[in-house]
Amino acid sequence: MIPTNIRVATRRRRIFLEHLEAYLFLAPALILIGLFHVLPGISAFVMSLTRWGVIYERWAWLENYAAILDPSGARFGEFVNALGVTLWYVLLTVPVEMVIALIVAFALYQGTRWRGAYRVVYFMPYITSVVAAATIFEWMFDANFGFLNYVLGLVGIGSQAWLREPRGIFQMIGSAFGAGVPDSLAGPSLSLVAVSIFTIWHFIGFQTVIFLAGLTNISRELYEAARIDGAGERQILRRITLPLLSPTLFFVGIIATVGAMRSFSQIYVLTNGGPLDTTRTVPLLIFHTFFERTAVNGIGLGAAMSFIFVLIIIAITLFQFRVLGRRVFYG
């Protein structure tokens, strides 16, 4: 018979060793996340309160925020412009991507032959490097010899400058019909539309695959039952497919919006924010502020901008949750 105190001691020892082993398993991952995600996340806020260019200068409290958010501040104009461009970019890409991907997913779902082959082709753009694919599009958008101007020519529309065109599309369409559109309603520039066309091309496959997975998860029995009950195709779509797909739609909508707002590489390669800043989204502005003007106060201002931008992304996501989340049907 082993005395109780020894039994307790061995038990304690065993529990201690078990915990030690578990924490050792977790340690590499947790240390890396702490060092490269959590710590920088916190220090971003601290840095935003400093004047910091090439070297740390001084504590600046809310000076950077004032420069960005105060209408008379030095950086207010460019930040508001970048924010407007970012929102246009979201509006030009996300709804179009989702509608096209949904149509493709429906077509693929309805038991077509070669579904696998189609899926492989549609997904191809998504796995290619944004930088390399954007290089191809830069060539296709070329003002003189680009393939897209050739296609426009086929349908009787004149050549466009695409990525070098700062004029707003509403204004351009207006002037094509002889109507003057004021600058305030000029709309997003054609160059932003061109960047959006690339983005749509690149991400359609991703959304199609997710939608297809969502559609496949809907039980076939529901459709059979509805058909037996005499429901028409449109009714089935409205009453069964869309409600049951709504969690997927919601998920894709949210991550596509956040993804579009955070886009960097394709814009950097295609336009680098130009012409006349009409494609300079907030991530590009942060990059320019931080990287090209480090000499001034790049780190302080850049960190403040990223912090404000993160708050805006969170606000938009919460808004989507409140407004759209209510319509989502979780079986």
Added chain:
Amino acid sequence: MARSSALRPSAPRSFDRANVVGSLAKHALLIFGAAVAAFPFYWMITTSFKEFGEAAKSPPLLWPTSWHPENWVEAWQYPHTLWANAFANTIFIATLTTVGELTTSVLAGYAFARMRFRGRSILFALLLATLFIPTEATIIPNFVLMSRRYLGWYDTYTAQIVPFLVSVFSIFLLRQFFLAVPQELHDAARIDGAGHLRFLWSVGLPLVRPALVTVSLLTFLNSWNAFLWPLIITSRPEIRPIQVMLVQFTTEGGSRYHLLMAGAAFVILPTLVIYLIAQRYFIEGVARTGIRG
């Protein structure tokens, strides 16, 4: 809805005229969409083999009149580019990143799924919460962290590898797979005297192989395509990866598009080949986790 119609057989659909038209329209749409998705790749390849004058010809030629493989050689040997070097760098970085990330994710995913310890659910929730820390916010502090004052990793391979040795998505995916491993197997192994590490190595890993393949492929691909971070954290051309090299090449190549397309092909083709071989793992991995690069 009234159940009384339940006995009515559904009308035969296969010879419906509207159905045939609908099916044709569907295929026309799918083929058109697939053509749009694939055309840029086609255009890249054909342009890269055209003669300079023909590449910039209007109207454009869909098929080159003569093929010029020497364009690829010229692009590869273009002044100031170090393609071979850049490829070696990217393969080195992507391989180490993949092996390292796989190791940390397997260990953490297994611990969260199979080990009992205090604070497990809180730690897991905190881990998922870090997904909400966006790269925009962390990139500047990370840049500062790499500077000589702190880690001193600026302009090194280390800076391009170590921060990417962990991924919450991979941990999450592997945890889900380890949760599906039957507890009986675990108990049996324990009785036979196997510890966690032993069980993980000889029973767990073979059982979650599909997840390991998915995680490896997606990590390798992400590392291969990485651009913004290497762009700002390196300055020496000798240690820069192919994506940064391609941008430098397009800046210097100007509008010599037949060469630029050869350069784009260097970067795209290896991943395209891997994708076409292992497409199932890519597509299903993304469908399962919703990772958006």
